[in-house]
Amino acid sequence: MLSTERSGGGRGRNANAVDDSVSDTPRGRFPKTAHLLKHSDFQRVYKSGRRHFSGNMTVFYLRTQPEVAPEPNEAGAAEELCAQPKGRVRVGFTVSKALGGSVERNRMRRRMREAVRHHLLMLECISGSVDIVINPKKSSLVAEFPQISQEIERAFRVIRQNCGIAGKKIGEQEARSR
RNA sequence: CGUUGGGAUCGGGCGGUCGCCGCCCGGGGAGCUUACGCCGGCUUAGCCGGAGAGUGCUUUUCGGGGGGAGGAAAGUCCGAACUCCACAGAGCGGUGUGCCGGAUAACGUCCGGGAGCGGCGGCUUUAAGGUCGUCCGACGGAAAGUGCCACAGAGAAUAUACCGCCUCGCGAGAGGUAAGGGUGAAAAGGUGCGGUAAGAGCGCACCGGGCGUUCAGUAAUGAACGUUGCAUGGCAAACCCCACACGGAGCAAGACCAAAUAGGGGCGGAUUGAGGCGGGAUGCGCAAGCAUUGCGCCUCAGCGAGCUGGCUCGGUUCGCCAAACGUCCGGGUAGGUCGCUUGAGCGGCGUGGUAACGCGUCGCCUAGAGGAAUGAUCGCCACGGCAGCAAUGCCGUACAGAAUUCGGCUUACAGGUCCCAACGCUUC
RNA sequence: GGCGCUAUCGUCUAGGGGUUAGGACGUGAGAUUCUCAAUCUUAAAACCCGGGUUCGAUUCCCGGUAGCGCUA
Numbered sequence: 001m002l003s004t005e006r007s008g009g010g011r012g013r014n015a016n017a018v019d020d021s022v023s024d025t026p027r028g029r030f031p032k033t034a035h036l037l038k039h040s041d042f043q044r045v046y047k048s049g050r051r052h053f054s055g056n057m058t059v060f061y062l063r064t065q066p067e068v069a070p071e072p073n074e075a076g077a078a079e080e081l082c083a084q085p086k087g088r089v090r091v092g093f094t095v096s097k098a099l100g101g102s103v104e105r106n107r108m109r110r111r112m113r114e115a116v117r118h119h120l121l122m123l124e125c126i127s128g129s130v131d132i133v134i135n136p137k138k139s140s141l142v143a144e145f146p147q148i149s150q151e152i153e154r155a156f157r158v159i160r161q162n163c164g165i166a167g168k169k170i171g172e173q174e175a176r177s178r
Numbered sequence: 179c180g181u182u183g184g185g186a187u188c189g190g191g192c193g194g195u196c197g198c199c200g201c202c203c204g205g206g207g208a209g210c211u212u213a214c215g216c217c218g219g220c221u222u223a224g225c226c227g228g229a230g231a232g233u234g235c236u237u238u239u240c241g242g243g244g245g246g247a248g249g250a251a252a253g254u255c256c257g258a259a260c261u262c263c264a265c266a267g268a269g270c271g272g273u274g275u276g277c278c279g280g281a282u283a284a285c286g287u288c289c290g291g292g293a294g295c296g297g298c299g300g301c302u303u304u305a306a307g308g309u310c311g312u313c314c315g316a317c318g319g320a321a322a323g324u325g326c327c328a329c330a331g332a333g334a335a336u337a338u339a340c341c342g343c344c345u346c347g348c349g350a351g352a353g354g355u356a357a358g359g360g361u362g363a364a365a366a367g368g369u370g371c372g373g374u375a376a377g378a379g380c381g382c383a384c385c386g387g388g389c390g391u392u393c394a395g396u397a398a399u400g401a402a403c404g405u406u407g408c409a410u411g412g413c414a415a416a417c418c419c420c421a422c423a424c425g426g427a428g429c430a431a432g433a434c435c436a437a438a439u440a441g442g443g444g445c446g447g448a449u450u451g452a453g454g455c456g457g458g459a460u461g462c463g464c465a466a467g468c469a470u471u472g473c474g475c476c477u478c479a480g481c482g483a484g485c486u487g488g489c490u491c492g493g494u495u496c497g498c499c500a501a502a503c504g505u506c507c508g509g510g511u512a513g514g515u516c517g518c519u520u521g522a523g524c525g526g527c528g529u530g531g532u533a534a535c536g537c538g539u540c541g542c543c544u545a546g547a548g549g550a551a552u553g554a555u556c557g558c559c560a561c562g563g564c565a566g567c568a569a570u571g572c573c574g575u576a577c578a579g580a581a582u583u584c585g586g587c588u589u590a591c592a593g594g595u596c597c598c599a600a601c602g603c604u605u606c
Numbered sequence: 607g608g609c610g611c612u613a614u615c616g617u618c619u620a621g622g623g624g625u626u627a628g629g630a631c632g633u634g635a636g637a638u639u640c641u642c643a644a645u646c647u648u649a650a651a652a653c654c655c656g657g658g659u660u661c662g663a664u665u666c667c668c669g670g671u672a673g674c675g676c677u678a
Contacts, residue, residue, distance in 0.1 A: 025196040025555060032199080033238095037549060040512090092549065102252095102579050106553095110198095114554040117197065145555065 030117035036092030036131055045092075045133045052158050054151045056140035057112070060133040061159050088129040091116050099138050108136045111145060115152040122156045130163060 036042065049062035093112055095105045112134055123130065140148060 027196065030197075032551090035549080038513095039549070042549070094549075103577095106579065110553055114197075117554090 026118050028117045028120050030091075030113060030120060034088075034090055034120070036090040036133065041090070041131060042092060042094065042133060045131050049131070049133070050162070052155050054155060056137050056143050056148055056151055057155075058135045058137070059155045059159075060135070062131045063163050064129050064131060089120065089123045089132065090129070091120075091132045091134065094133060094135050099136070100141070104141055108140050111140070111148060112136055112152075115145070115149045118149060119153050119156050122153070123160060130159060132159070 036045075045060050045062045049060045052059040052061070093109050095109050097105075099105055099108065116134070
């Protein structure tokens, strides 16, 4: 676990440390195209995804291979279509009405989104695309922001580990077949 | 200055770092298309072909500018705008509103006025009551009708007589009463004096009511005068009556584009053209008529017996049906675009009106998302509480998040500011 | 987002202005039985909250709260 952390995220953490010394909050982008938007995507993640439990949230994630299923009929544009979803990570939030009024729900979702934005660079190296759904719990409203950020970081590390192991296994199998 | 009540208004501020969603400007990339322009060819008013975004559309990225939750955005309780559906008119039914006048696009909202069946406080009075101030309210109708008024109580609705009182009578009892007691939420005008066997509007005075006239007022209503001794309660947020209003659904309304899959329809497949006659459909037109489309019959000309299957089998002729396939059209799902923010808009000034509000003029543009942006974090200041002599430290800063848009109502709310009224204290 | 409905013992329900709020299942106690079950007797246990109308409200009216349903 420590070795994977050092090998995989060492550069990113160094960059974060540099950013911390210069400015307060780390850089990171979380535009609309990285959001999970459609109801069917949410249902697919809930139905066939894996789960990771944490103190203030539950994280569902599902690895998808979009270059296998629909795209290969267009041979000319296959390059860009493969290049585009290669590192595509989409994250969605589900905050149900049972967690409070709209002000509290908005605050939970915004803090979660901010924490996801800070750590989204960790998942850049994953081949293929991952859909993630985060369900906050009611305790995340009063929790401190560094704790939430830490939990998100741990969840992302697990996701990266699982998906990375899968990729490694595929690579080993290919090497053995060769 | 303080307390209480009412009203209006604001709803923490500044900065650092990193972000999110629209809009505008500029640069780059990708995709689509070819109207103008370019190139080439030809049978040259033009046609055909090619490359390609310089002008186009979509998308993405970078840089800059500017904007980005509320007084209640909430509850969805009323009223409208807007959209679709339905619709000859009227009635019944249903729902809602309810003093009077006005404002308004409309309202159950607002403004002004009236009355009190209300609460509180002051004054007056023996009391009933009157009067003043303030607050308040879903304040039409109870001799149009129906219904209900439990228990208690003698009696609870065109009333009754338990204990009483008085008269007659030895008594049993009979009669007259409704002052007093008692029950109740409510007992049939109130107080006082007279009167009486005892009593009673039985008579009188005052108060309260009913009716009528006059005056004031747009009206609700009020005042004055006259008259009437005055049994006839409460509940209509019970049914109901009267007056007035209301078609239904709601932006997930609705409009447009439209993948994949399945399915529907037309034509070709399944021979061509011209003319005439007959009648049909659609569109335009008041009509006459015109245009388009396709059907039947006849005539003439042309092609020439056709590579699928079926109509019991085989041959010939004629005809019908169906399939593969091709092409066109329509409905429509996922998805996308519009509706979507310039509006009964906001502010200033003037003016009419007691006011709500109206009119005129000048200025301004003020969120527009769509699994849903408007933020996260840090520091300083402000305010409040606690600890502390102090410095300072810690904690807290409400209610709450646009979803088509307005006008209201209701509900929630830390704290700050201003105004008005009453009362109390101090000073002049 | 819009529209509509409901709220009664622990659960399912009846009642519809009047003072003991009824029933069934469940719970507790007792009886019966050697014991349990079944049966019988008995007890406790509720009108979502706040205002208003009324003499009186679980019921009628208004406003909140909670739950449920329909709608692309």
